[in-house]
Amino acid sequence: MDTLTRRVTRAAVWSETGVELREVELPEPGPGELLVRVDLATVCGSDLHTVAGRRPAPAPSILGHEAVGRVVAMGPDTDHEIGERVVWSVTAACGRCARCRRGFTAKCERVRKVGHEAFTGDWPLSGGYAEHILLPAGIAAVVVPDRVPDAVAAPAGCATATVMAALEAAGDPTGRRVLVCGAGMLGITAVAACSERGAEVLITDPHPERLELARRFGGTPDSGGPVDLAFDFSGSAAAVTAALHRLDLGGTLVLAGSVAPGPTVSLDPEAAVRGWLTVTGVHNYEPRHLSSAVEFLTRTHDSLPWRDLVADPVGLDAIAAVFAPPPRAILRAAVSP
Template sequence: MTSSMGTVPVRYARWNGVGSEFTLVSDSTPRVPARGELLVRIDLATVCGSDLHTVEGRRPSPVPAVLGHEQVGTVLGVGRGGVSCVDGTPVVPGMRVVWSVTASCGSCDRCARGLTQKCVKLSKYGHQPLLEEAPLTGGFATHCVVLPGTAVVAVPDTLPDTVASPASCATATAAAAMVAAGPVAGRRVLVTGAGMLGLTVVAMAATAGASVSAADPDPARRRQALTFGAREVGDGSAPLGAFDIAMEFSGHPDGVRTCLDSLAVGGVAVLVGSVSPGQPVALDPEALVRGLHTVVGVHNYRPEDLLTAVEFLAAHHGSVPFAELVGTAHPLDQVDTAMVAARHGAAPRQALAPGLTGTPV
């Protein structure tokens, strides 16, 4: 469509279902968003594991849809009434921001209990059915309309897009897992699954003063875990000891069993990776009771966790190699290629740069 004075030309990658290629759609959107909304130009989006699971049919999703929920962008328009960041800073045009994967109503019983990430009226970016009149609900697009009830955090100019983009899912979820684990300074922490989230938690726990061990069957991931602060690594086939805190990010039943079986007396197991249907894992209630163990599940995150994520990345990206976790940046019209690279690439994340044309970089 040709834009007028009141609209902005946009493009989005429409996912057409398992086994189908994406379709690039050109459209337009109002330059000034509705009350409480933001119009954000997406500068970089990263392909999360759940995006890949959706495309492969391992995760249920509406069809068609605009996928993607890890992104960083620049604010172009602010709706009536204004929008504030999590820390209270007013959002203004030109501000670089990340935003949460969820939008919550703020008034239901779950929101009242502080469980905004499980709002009964929850909307999730990258997981909504595509509405032609309002399609900009995911990160695989040139723009996104950020809805009321979405946590927004400003991104410092010193933080590269490749480091900031995963904050919207991976880093914020890692921050939520750290909250669930409790204080880690001086404690032994086990991390199973050294992908994007696991590596992030290794860095968070190590910088907070924990002695961190990581388990992953992939030798390349084990080597990366050492560069992110792990003291020792293993392939998960043999115990690494007894731990005060065991955190699971692989979603594999073996990883869950390892976490539950590795707890010392008073230990806490934090389960994060089991977000798709899988084999049940046996739980020994006597061991749980006699060991004074705690088992906690983490899914999505609170607004404060997104702020923590950005602050952590800003403080530590110079000394921890987060930029190495994001691979090639593909143009938006090469989203299918990016998905293949996400499946087979060495980096935990591949990227889409909607403003990029031509050869991937």
């Protein structure tokens, strides 16, 4: 490993009793591993749910799975270089199991996940709320151009890449009528991506502040009527039901927001058959989607107001302040370790 100025790093370790800053020994990267100095991490809604007790997670652990940083050390058998600025995937896959061989590496039978692993396990530096993170073999890391600001690049590893996977599942939105349910970070990103490809994009959300944000990315508040494609990022059973009933002939509904138990939604099989309807789900994403996310943000970082969606970062010492939901006009809090 290249000589580092410190042999320990600081990390914000979360447990049910709160967040504690700890010093952690810097590991020696093994084969295929990268040690990355974290420049900025954004706070995904799933982390807020974890801290609020609405989502099970190992404790203690280092949370945070949306981040950007620079490679400071690496083991053998890597395709990167010291100093590269990268974002990385949420999932680390084995590459050998039946799911990986079928192309579902995000659902690897032995999957490990950034920001979701026990601090007391064999991968303590697994989250972005730390000065350094160790990326094991099986993580996809994608180089980000320096001209893309940290606050724009960091969400690529979760929100943006997930939207790229949802768009692939839906098919080309060019020239089509699109409904996006939920104007959080994923919904706003979907609005922007579909608008860039020439779609007519309608957006639904109960909060006027979010609808106004969506306008700035090419969305129009929903006015009803049939649609060709619909995306649900809200996780609301009512929104899913309404979107399903809006699909025109040959329409597709992509579900990406239903990541917790909730009410069931009924499907009329005859309507699906006669309408040639498709309903599919997307959870996490593949490495190609992360590459597409970086390409998309690189194209649009200076033409769309991505930076306005992310709050000014706090330091690790103040990280407890970001574990409350941000104002609705701000979609991501941020930490700068």
